[in-house]
Amino acid sequence: MSAPPADQTSRAPGAAFILKKALISAFVALVLFSLMIGVRTEAGPQGQLIYWTRFDDLAAMVAAVFVGSILMELLRQWWGPVDTVRVVPASVQSALSLVGRLVAPVLLVFTFLVPVLFYNERYILDLAILVLTYVMLGWGLNVVVGLAGLLDLGYVAFYAVGAYSYALLATNFGLSFWICLPLAGILAALWGVLLGFPVLRLRGDYLAIVTLAFGEIIRLVIINWQSLTGGPNGVTGIPRPTLFGIPLSPADDGLAALLGIEFSPTHRIVFLFYLILALALLTNWVTIRLRRLPIGRAWEALREDEVACRALGINTTTTKLTAFATGAMFGGFAGAFFATRQGFISPESFTFHESALVLAIVVLGGMGSQLGVALAALAMIGGFELFRGLDQYRMLVFGMAMVLLMIWRPRGLIGHRAPTVFLKRSQAISSDLVKEGHG
Amino acid sequence: MDYFAQQLINGLVLGSIYGLIAIGYTMVYGIVGMINFAHGDIFMIGGFIALITFLILVSFGLTAIPLILLVVLLVSMAITALYGWTVERIAYRPLRHSFRLAPMLSAIGMSFVLTNYSQVAQGARVKPVPPIITGGYTLHEGAEGFVVQLSNVQIIVVITTIVLLALFTWLVSNTRLGRDMRACEQDQTMASLLGVDVDRTISMTFVIGAALAAVAGMMYLLYYGLVDFFMGFVAGIKAFTAAVLGGIGSLPGAMLGGLLIGLIETLWSAYFSVEYKDVAAFSILIVVLIFLPTGLLGRPEVEKV
Numbered sequence: 001m002s003a004p005p006a007d008q009t010s011r012a013p014g015a016a017f018i019l020k021k022a023l024i025s026a027f028v029a030l031v032l033f034s035l036m037i038g039v040r041t042e043a044g045p046q047g048q049l050i051y052w053t054r055f056d057d058l059a060a061m062v063a064a065v066f067v068g069s070i071l072m073e074l075l076r077q078w079w080g081p082v083d084t085v086r087v088v089p090a091s092v093q094s095a096l097s098l099v100g101r102l103v104a105p106v107l108l109v110f111t112f113l114v115p116v117l118f119y120n121e122r123y124i125l126d127l128a129i130l131v132l133t134y135v136m137l138g139w140g141l142n143v144v145v146g147l148a149g150l151l152d153l154g155y156v157a158f159y160a161v162g163a164y165s166y167a168l169l170a171t172n173f174g175l176s177f178w179i180c181l182p183l184a185g186i187l188a189a190l191w192g193v194l195l196g197f198p199v200l201r202l203r204g205d206y207l208a209i210v211t212l213a214f215g216e217i218i219r220l221v222i223i224n225w226q227s228l229t230g231g232p233n234g235v236t237g238i239p240r241p242t243l244f245g246i247p248l249s250p251a252d253d254g255l256a257a258l259l260g261i262e263f264s265p266t267h268r269i270v271f272l273f274y275l276i277l278a279l280a281l282l283t284n285w286v287t288i289r290l291r292r293l294p295i296g297r298a299w300e301a302l303r304e305d306e307v308a309c310r311a312l313g314i315n316t317t318t319t320k321l322t323a324f325a326t327g328a329m330f331g332g333f334a335g336a337f338f339a340t341r342q343g344f345i346s347p348e349s350f351t352f353h354e355s356a357l358v359l360a361i362v363v364l365g366g367m368g369s370q371l372g373v374a375l376a377a378l379a380m381i382g383g384f385e386l387f388r389g390l391d392q393y394r395m396l397v398f399g400m401a402m403v404l405l406m407i408w409r410p411r412g413l414i415g416h417r418a419p420t421v422f423l424k425r426s427q428a429i430s431s432d433l434v435k436e437g438h439g
Numbered sequence: 440m441d442y443f444a445q446q447l448i449n450g451l452v453l454g455s456i457y458g459l460i461a462i463g464y465t466m467v468y469g470i471v472g473m474i475n476f477a478h479g480d481i482f483m484i485g486g487f488i489a490l491i492t493f494l495i496l497v498s499f500g501l502t503a504i505p506l507i508l509l510v511v512l513l514v515s516m517a518i519t520a521l522y523g524w525t526v527e528r529i530a531y532r533p534l535r536h537s538f539r540l541a542p543m544l545s546a547i548g549m550s551f552v553l554t555n556y557s558q559v560a561q562g563a564r565v566k567p568v569p570p571i572i573t574g575g576y577t578l579h580e581g582a583e584g585f586v587v588q589l590s591n592v593q594i595i596v597v598i599t600t601i602v603l604l605a606l607f608t609w610l611v612s613n614t615r616l617g618r619d620m621r622a623c624e625q626d627q628t629m630a631s632l633l634g635v636d637v638d639r640t641i642s643m644t645f646v647i648g649a650a651l652a653a654v655a656g657m658m659y660l661l662y663y664g665l666v667d668f669f670m671g672f673v674a675g676i677k678a679f680t681a682a683v684l685g686g687i688g689s690l691p692g693a694m695l696g697g698l699l700i701g702l703i704e705t706l707w708s709a710y711f712s713v714e715y716k717d718v719a720a721f722s723i724l725i726v727v728l729i730f731l732p733t734g735l736l737g738r739p740e741v742e743k744v
Contacts, residue, residue, distance in 0.1 A: 031521055035491045035514075036484070036560045049566060051494050151540070198725050201732045205474055208543075209683045210728055213721035216676065224714040352672070356547045363540050395555040402548030407533045410541035 022069040029065035033058055104371050111277060115270040125269045129276055129341065131381045133334055136280040138361040138373040140330030143287055145359065146368035147296065148323035149303025150199075151208045154215025155358050157195070158188040158328040160222060160350035162335025167235040167345055168228070177241040181336050188332025189325040191218075196324035200317055203306070215355055223347045234346025241340045243271065272341055279337060283330045284370055290326070299323055300368075360402055366412030375413055441581035445588065446709040447702070452593045452662065454701025455600035459655035460678035461685070461693035462607070463523075463648030469624045469688035470644050471535075476546035477526050479675015480553035481649045485519040485656030486666040487557055490566055493660075504572065508595075515657050516650040523649025524642055526553075531645075532638070550671075557668040565667040572661060596658045603654060604694060607647070611690065616643055624688075677704075677717075680724050686737025695735060699723075 038058040044050040111132075118124040137159065144152045165184040169175045175183075195214050199207050222229045229235065240248065246255050248268040256263035290296040298319045301309045310316055339345050361380050365372035383401065387394045460482050467475045492514045496507050530549045534542045575590030611617035619640045622630040631637045659674070660666055681700040685692025700720050707719040727735065 028521065028525060031518060032525060035488050035518060036557065039491050039495065040561065041491060041494060041566055042562055043564060043567065047567065049490075049494060049568060051491065051498070145540075198729045202728060203732075204539075205468070205687065206683060206728060206732060206734075208474065209679060210725055212676065213680065213724055217718050217721050220715070220718050224712075224718075352676075360544055360547070363544050367540070392559055393555070395551050396559060399548045399551030399553075399555060402551065403530045403545050406541050406545040406548065407530075410534055410537035 018070055018073045021073060022066050025069040026062050026066040030058075030062050033061050037061055107371075107374070115273050119266065119270070122266070122269065125266075125273060127382070127385055129269070129273050130385075131378055132273070132276040132280050133338060133341075134358065134361060134377040134381050135374050136276065136283050136334045136337075137331060137358045138365060138377050139280065139283040139287060139370065140327050140334065141358050141362050142327075142365070142368065142370070142373050143290075143299070143330070144323050144327035145362050146365075146373075147287075147291065147303060148299040148320065150320060150323060151204065152211045152324075152327070153208050153352075153355055153359065154195075154211035154213070154218075155327070155331055156350045156352070156355040157215040157218040158192060158331030159335040159338065159354065160218055160347075161188045161191050161328075162332030163339040163345050163350070164222065164229060164235070164335075165332065166336035166339045167238045170239050170340075171235060171237060177239070177336070177340055178244060181333060184336035185329040185332040188335065189329040192324040192326075192328025192331075193321055195328075196321040200320055212352065212355075215350075215352060219347050219350050222350070229347075232347060234344060234348075235339075236344050238339050238343050238345065240268065240343065241272070241275065272337075276337055276341075279333055283333075286326075286330075287370065295319070295322055303368075364405060364409070364412050369412070372413050379413075441579060441585045441587050442709070444579070445585075446705050448587070448589055448593060450702035450705035451698060452596050452701070453705055454698035455596055456655050456658050456662070456697075457674070457678050457681045457700050458694040458697025459600060459603070459651050459658070460674060461681040461697045462604075462690060463652050464679050464682040465685070465687055465690060465693040466620075466644050466648050468682070470620060470641055471531070471542070472539075473531070473542045474546065474679065475531075475645075475648075476543065476675070477530070477549040477553055478648065478652060479673075479678065480550050480557075480671035481519060481523055481526070482652040482656045482659075482674055482678075483557060483666070483668065483671030484522050484553060485515050485649075485653030486660050486670065487561060487566075487656075487668075488518050488653070489515040489657035489660050490568060490666050493568065493571070508571075512654065512657055515653045519653030519656070520646045520650040522553075523645040523652075526649075527642055527645040532641075550675075554668055554671060561668065563668060565665050567665045568660065570664055592661050596662055599654060599658065603651065607651070608690065610647075616640070620644060673717075677720065680720060683734055684724050684727055686734030689734070689736045689738070692734060692736035699735075 038053060038055055039051050040054055041049055041051045111128075114128050115125060118128075137155070140158075141152060141155045144150050144155070162184040165187045166177070166180040169180045169183060170177070195211065199210050202210060223232055225231070242248065243255055246258065248255050248271055250256065250263040254263065256267060291300070298309070298314045301312070301314060302316060302319050302323075306316060309319075338349070342349075357380065361376045362373055364380065365374070365376035384394070384398055387397050390397055460478065463478050463481070464475060467473065467478070489511050492511045493507065496510060501507050526549055530545045531542050534545055570592075572591045572595065575588055575593070578587040578589055580586050611620060619630070619635045620643070622633070622635050623637055623640050627637050630640075655674075656666075659670070677700055678697065681696035682693045683696070684699060685694070685696030703720050703723055704716045708716045711719070731737075
């Protein structure tokens with residue numbers, strides 16, 4: 001069947017169409033930016049507001065939109081319609097699947113080697129620790145959002161609970177990191193259950209707003225309960241972690257002295273790196289194992305269809321609560337690690353922005369794909385670091401990148417939901433088996 | 440008693456502003472089924488545009504306050520509505536039939552963009568304006584010298600809200616556009632089969648929501664006398680809480696929720712502690728949702744398999 005001629009013309013619009021579209025875009029941009037960019041306000045010396053005009057900036061912006069619109073349209077024509085199926089040769093396909101299977105092990109080996117390769121580059125090590133922290137948070141939230149399908153906008157609350165648990169227990173009672181780590185996890189899980197109870201009956205976006213409210217409540221309480229948490233000033237002097245009791249310090253009983261090597265502050269960074277790597281891999285391992293247990297299967301079933309889940313006799317209450325508790329526990333671990341790494345925490349670190357970032361990592365990673373979450377964390381945090389030079393435009397570029405990524409890959413980088421249980425081969429069922437009463 | 444009456448007035452005024460923003464959330468949710476996280480920032484943009492227009496008009500030597508207010512209102516509504524339209528066009532329309540979380544994430548990204556855009560374009564510092572409307576009425580003078588006051592600003596805020604709400608209810612219930620909106624809300628596919636331009640209707644929803652948010656932004660500017668680039672986040676969350684509290688998707692619910700959140704916040708700061716007013720508002724939201732999982736006026740969702 002040949003396409004009708006009208007379709008042909010609409011598919012390849014002429015220069016007039018592109019120009020018209022660009023003019024409309026430029027006009028819209030002119031109205032949008034006229035006051036916000038064309039006029040700049042600022043409080044004057046007497047506190048009175050003054051303003052001045054910036055028509056050159058305005059003209060530049062409008063021109064940029066005009067040119068950008070033309071380029072976009074040309075690019076779209078060059079790329080062709082979005083929904084065409086591009087045939088990939090079988091050889092390329094098999095090579096791609098091989099690469100796909102190799103990505104995870106190669107990445108893991110590379111991660112293990114990072115401190116060896118970049119031993120002298122403090123910046124890269126710090127960045128790697130940061131990325132791994134978000135990988136861990138992403139994997140933790142993945143249990144709640146990716147596996148159980150419960151939209152959680154307040155995940156940072158558990159991160160905060162973990163961080164403050166460790167900080168307060170360590171500074172007030174002098175407990176060591178290795179005792180506090182499980183305690184922080186347990187406390188965070190407890191809060192997860194506490195949050196889980198009121199939201200059991202809620203679904204979808206009601207759930208989202210309650211979790212968001214919960215995250216804000218925790219943050220506001222931390223800010224205002226000054227006698228316990230130090231309020232906006234935060235907690236300072238959080239002890240550094242020890243290697244099971246051996247401090248990583250230049251002291252006589254420090255690790256360097258025991259091993260008889262020269263002390264270097266990099267030792268601690270490397271130790272922190274392997275610590276967060278171990279924690280993240282623990283999260284990953286537990287998640288993978290749980291997915292094969294009945295509870296993990298129940299999570300995935302819950303994500304796909306809650307009503308069907310209940311009809312099959314799955315207890316949705318315990319399923320939801322365990323999902324919240326498990327996710328929260330990993331958030332708590334990550335929080336304790338964050339506190340010991342920073343040595344200082346304040347409510348500033350636990351804003352909605354963090355929740356949104358972690359959620360973006362999970363969604364961009366493909367909701368349930370462990371490798372996808374890791375890659376997304378690397379892309380988001382690494383990208384955010386790359387934009388550091390942009391200074392005040394950083395969040396602007398970051399937000400735009402988020403929008404564009406969502407439009408480009410709405411289902412995430414690795415957007416498949418491979419069921420963990422499936423029949424190895426399809427079977428032909430004879431009709432006498434599916435009669436009434438036999439199923 | 441006088442103190443209570445005064446707080447009641449303050450709470451109702453604040454609640455009106457929240458209600459105006461909440462309507463935008465609830466309408467968009469009703470039709471597209473997504474949380475428009477950028478809506479709070481649209482409100483902030485509305486406040487900024489009102490401020491800039493006001494400054495320009497004053498520097499041109501206009502002195503007639505009612506005229507200034509009218510022009511500021513119209514300009515702010517028009518430009519902010521265009522912002523709403525653009526945001527929908529860029530960030531949400533490509534994701535119309537996509538998977539549920541994608542538009543929400545895109546909205547969060549858009550919210551970052553708008554916040555930062557205002558910060559870059561207008562600077563990070565708070566922009567104060569001198570009181571534009573002064574004066575008011577003393578309603579009652581108490582025995583201990585406590586005076587219950589109703590300022591002119593408060594009257595303007597409440598009257599504007601009521602007028603807009605009436606206009607808007609009429610629009611939804613009596614016009615072609617309103618019918619299209621309700622049709623899209625029920626079933627988009629069926630509506631498009633029956634000749635409703637779904638894309639246009641959804642765009643109009645965003646435009647109207649943004650225009651109402653602009654009004655809220657201007658009222659905020661009049662009432663508090665300042666705007667800053669970060670005010671959209673907190674106001675947005677409160678307004679969304681209001682929409683959920685009232686039952687998301689329900690217009691009277693959004694207004695009721697807004698008033699309730701405003702009252703809770705004001706009364707809590709008046710009688711208990713200012714620091715915990717947001718905690719109180721959010722806690723009450725959680726408590727209400729435990730007992731009424733679809734909000735106060737929301738329709739219970741019928742599950743079909």
